[in-house]
Amino acid sequence: MSSAKKTAAIIGGGVIGGAWAARFLLNGWDVRLFDPDPEAERKMSEVLGNARHALPMLYEIALPEEGTLTHVATISEAVAGAVYIQESVPERLDLKHKVFAKIEASAAMKTPVGSSTSGFKPSELSEGAKHPGRIFVAHPFNPVYLLPLIEVVPGPGADEAAVGAAEAILKSVGLYPLRVRAEIDAHIADRFLEAVWREALWLVKDGVATTEEIDNAIRYGFGLRWAQMGLFETYRIAGGEAGMAHFIAQFGPALKWPWTKLMDVPELTDDLIKQIADQSDTQSGALTIRELERLRDNNLVAMMRALKQQGAAAGKLIAEHEETLARPAAEGALVRTIDRTVPVDWTDYNGHMNESRYGQVFSDAADAMMRLVGADPAYIESGKSYFTVDSRIRYLNETLAGQRILVDSQVLEGKGKKYRVFHRMKNEAGEELATGEQLMIHVDLTTRRSSVPDDAVLQKVEALAAAHAVLPQPDERELL
Amino acid sequence: MSSAKKTAAIIGGGVIGGAWAARFLLNGWDVRLFDPDPEAERKMSEVLGNARHALPMLYEIALPEEGTLTHVATISEAVAGAVYIQESVPERLDLKHKVFAKIEASAAMKTPVGSSTSGFKPSELSEGAKHPGRIFVAHPFNPVYLLPLIEVVPGPGADEAAVGAAEAILKSVGLYPLRVRAEIDAHIADRFLEAVWREALWLVKDGVATTEEIDNAIRYGFGLRWAQMGLFETYRIAGGEAGMAHFIAQFGPALKWPWTKLMDVPELTDDLIKQIADQSDTQSGALTIRELERLRDNNLVAMMRALKQQGAAAGKLIAEHEETLARPAAEGALVRTIDRTVPVDWTDYNGHMNESRYGQVFSDAADAMMRLVGADPAYIESGKSYFTVDSRIRYLNETLAGQRILVDSQVLEGKGKKYRVFHRMKNEAGEELATGEQLMIHVDLTTRRSSVPDDAVLQKVEALAAAHAVLPQPDERELL
The missing domain is CATH 3.10.129.10 (Hotdog Thioesterase)
Known part of the structure; x- marks a missing residue:
């Protein structure tokens, strides 16, 4: 049946690109992967191993038959015949421009090209492209094989047909394309992450808390709230029957108070980097990264399945995706x-x-x-x-x-x-x-x-x- | 058996104080609640109803026999005989000072006095107190009857015996006292929340995303990561085998990029407040606050139970607390x-x-x-x-x-x-x-x-x- 499968081209096969590939493969797509790293095959097989362990557990029925992964030596081999192309090369604009030029030389004119960029705007990505309208941001979250969010940011001259086709494809492999209404540095979520990261660096530097204490301050408190409702709905509840306007009025004055230090960024001295790295070793050093990944994935699977059982948040998305999967076929007379x-x-x-x-x-x-x-x-x-x-x-x-x-x-x-x-x-x-x-x-x-x-x-x-x-x-x- | 129970005094019985009371009651403590609000009894019974629904579900065995709740008319009645006192009155320093003065007039000298303040430092809270060392920040997270985190911030002249006794008490009712190493405005978690809140206000104001889109950007992505590992352990994994120092070096340059707008705070005009309130109505207005609370609690229970089954994060805390609870007693011969x-x-x-x-x-x-x-x-x-x-x-x-x-x-x-x-x-x-x-x-x-x-x-x-x-x-x- 392999000939009937759709093909995705994955350009760049690191932690992010490899997980993109795994998400497509496990949803029955064939994948052509280009990554010049000599270690690419080993890295990809490790990511795929994690994904094979975790993703099928989200569903109460089997995923489609896994697609075929092909490592290819050139971008042109990767994109030929692909109906979706995802770029996940390192975060350098000149490199991304070179990759897009090679993609355009071989890919069908209308094929959507998503970029995993954390920070670049689509208008920056598509500078100099022949068909700039089909290049857009499709920013995923690690691990891409489990977390559904994809920030989709089309540029000012976007080809709506290409972006719309991309969104349908992303949905079909269980992702949640979130259309961002205007391009902005770092899109939406990474702006929040950057804000918290800056604040956290200060807290460590000033000796207010260690990395482990900061993680505990997040995961034993608001992290649990955010995993299921996010920010505004949580605050709506905090506002009580008086509603959101009341909440904003009540907490408005804090905006003028010295509750963050964010634009005054701490200098990343060697001492500060060592301090953070040492604290992180104390906190998590007993486990390898692979072991941490497995723990993370098991926790995510269990929490996402719990939300699925409640019909809520990310679990609702999984249930909706499951509805699109084929039920087990009858075998013989039973x-x-x-x-x-x-x-x-x-x-x-x-x-x-x-x-x-x-x-x-x-x-x-x-x-x-x-x-x-x-x-x-x-x-x-x-x-x-x-x-x-x-x-x-x-x-x-x-x-x-x-x-x-x-x-x-x-x-x-x-x-x-x-x-x-x-x-x-x-x-x-x-x-x-x-x-x-x-x-x-x-x-x-x-x-x-x-x-x-x-x-x-x-x-x-x-x-x-x-x-x-x-x-x-x-x-x-x-x-x- | 009621005579053998310990008594907690809860001063202020709103959403936060009421949930403190519920946490103690459901862990077998007697509670004396002072709140001059004529609606206090109704509000307390609503919070207690939510807590009775949710908290026992976290455990595979029954919680102790519920304690007795007494609404009292004065602070002095509330604190007499109490071994723990928690203040949760509105966020005005002059009001908190008045409350502490009344507490000190009637409470035993060594009884710990925790404050639920979101932003004040313990040195500010204890100004003018007779025994300032036993007044400290014990900052909880809504819903207090489910989320374990309590930020414990002692002031510069803290009475370590009182604060230590308080931490033991908090642990005994299933909470996680996180000792903050130095006092700072808004402690730890609220600084992160404030940073994200400021950024979110800009995104709404600039039309980049609606309240619902922002919530989805959180709960379908990094919110799930944070609920189980927090910030630094997540980034440790992102850094891969090269470790935390590598991650910081790689993402360091972003600190200089325009990825947040945080200190340049948007003005809370009536228009902006209305815009947010309207978007929030569109997002969540089909449900009452009580219905949203029940959904939130059910989601939290399900996720926390999933983490408990994995022996991870907040679930590990619950399992540890459960170990301290009495197993079912034999009844008759069976x-x-x-x-x-x-x-x-x-x-x-x-x-x-x-x-x-x-x-x-x-x-x-x-x-x-x-x-x-x-x-x-x-x-x-x-x-x-x-x-x-x-x-x-x-x-x-x-x-x-x-x-x-x-x-x-x-x-x-x-x-x-x-x-x-x-x-x-x-x-x-x-x-x-x-x-x-x-x-x-x-x-x-x-x-x-x-x-x-x-x-x-x-x-x-x-x-x-x-x-x-x-x-x-x-x-x-x-x-x-």
Whole structure:
């Protein structure tokens, strides 16, 4: 199927470019990567390893089949046939101009060209370009394979068709293109980061706090607020029923107070740099960068999954992206109800899937069996559903974080109010991990009492039961 | 038991003071609250309602019995007998001085007095006090009943015994006192917030982004990073193997670039205030402040629980606090294995506990039955454990987010490698919610094969099995 895949060209394969490549690959795109660094292949494989571990865990169903990564020797090989081009070379304007010139020499005229620049404006990037309108800022946030934000900044003469096409592509790989309304140095988020960075340098220099204390001041307090609501909505709440105008009026005077030192920038002397580096070693030096990355990614996955479960913030974006992914396809006569990865928040400290998550997988499989007969969210919204009243799980083998798990499901009984289903959970090697069985009873959600399903649902249940009755049945000892 | 409880005096019962009161109450302290606002009781009960919903959900076991809240008419009544005093009156220095004078007239000389001030320095707060050394900044973050950070800033002549006692008290109610090394306007975190706030005002005023776009730029990107690692550890990773000094050298030049506008503060004209208030209405106006608070709290609970499961950041603090809480006490002859609240991340969008979480409760109950016979984390660390091989759950009744659930457990069989347990889950009204049964087999974790437990464990299993054999047994139809 590889020939049907779209191709992205990634120019520059460091931490940022490599993660761009990984995001596309794991969403089923082919990627052509250009990076003259002799270490590029090793670096890319490390980033891809991290991404393969983390990104699939955000979803309750499998991502598309991974695309093909090709390391190429020239920019022209990279961009030929690509429908999206992302530049992530070092932050020097002359270098970026050279790269854009080479891209334009080989790429189709309308192909969007995004730049990962932290600070340059699109009008600066596109100076001297033949088709300046399709060059725009697409500024990502590390790790690009997990964080959804992309600041999209078109220049003054932007080709709206190219930028719009780019935004659709970014969305299709689970990113959130945030259109910035006017170009400005450092776009939006990096201006906030720069402000905080300047203030933090002063606090360290003046001995008010160490790097670790500053990190704790952020992550035990407002960092948690910002991860889910940001700045203004948080302050709206702080303003109470009197609202945002009241909040601004109340906190307005502080703008005149000496609460920041920001434009008076501390000089980066060797002493200050050493002080910060030493404090950072004390704080985090026990772990390698790779270990820190893994911790960060596991934390991000767990928090983003928590937000997803709440239907909030970045988690809502993931759920919306998941809706665009293909559900598991039927395999043979049984129903393939689950095809997914074991996420880190389902495992113990050794990475083994917790006992209770076997139950969650079978509960999700039962949900899939409900959807299949039309007992879907709309049906539940209408006031009817199936409730599990009895269940059995047999635990046969272990599985680990990051492993793929598959469930095939069979109807054992389907008539009247009863819907009894049986599941076999397997790993990719086909080894049986567990079996599960649920007796579900149809319920009227208004009275919370058992009731007969709607005709359309009942007919599907009965048809599925009849089709599955002629298949091999589970052994009696496997059943309730 | 109320007489044995410690008393905290809370002076000022708004959003901040009320949440301080709630944090103490829910950790088993009695609270005397002084606030002259005629609406104080209503406001306090609203904050307490939010806190009762959210805080217990952070823990896998029940918090201590809630303390008694007393609204008092004078500061002297509030502080009499209190071992901790927290001031949260409006941000006016003259008012705070008056409050401290009244506190000092009635409170024991050594009782610590924390101030929730956002900006004043302790040397300013304690001007004119009789015992200035016990007055210090204890700056919390909204919502105080969930976020652990307290910036503790002692003044130059601080009474270290009083401040140290205060820090121990703050820790005991699950807070994280962060000692600030030198007093400075706005302490640490508010300096960052002020810097970002100033920058954000410019972005709105200049039409670069709306309030909602700014919030999205934070919560879909670096906000998620900061919630778990903060600023410096995040940048340490960005610096890669070359480390922090490399990162600073690389990003140093940006300090000279026009990436913030911070000291040139936009004037808060009526037009600008209206612009922000209007944008905020568009962004969040469909929900009331109470609804936003509930969303925020649910998101925070879910994210903090995710971090707790990872043993990271704020979640690690919660786990450490949980270790100091009393485990459920035995009730009658059975073992009370679970006494906890249903958290929001265990429920569907209507607040009902998901099917799979019944399994999690019983899995946790099985863990408790393992700890009881000495198969505890140290035993598992030594290479042995029990694995569940078969289980049954019967679902009898529903329960909701925020409800308390209790589990009593019974050993059905305990000999050799076998440990078979049965659980009844009930709500506070004693209504049976579900029954669970697990057949556990002892396993050598090196070979992952079944094995005989250590003698000490086996003897306890057998003794418990013998003691439970004479108790009423579950009906055959309830069992596997």
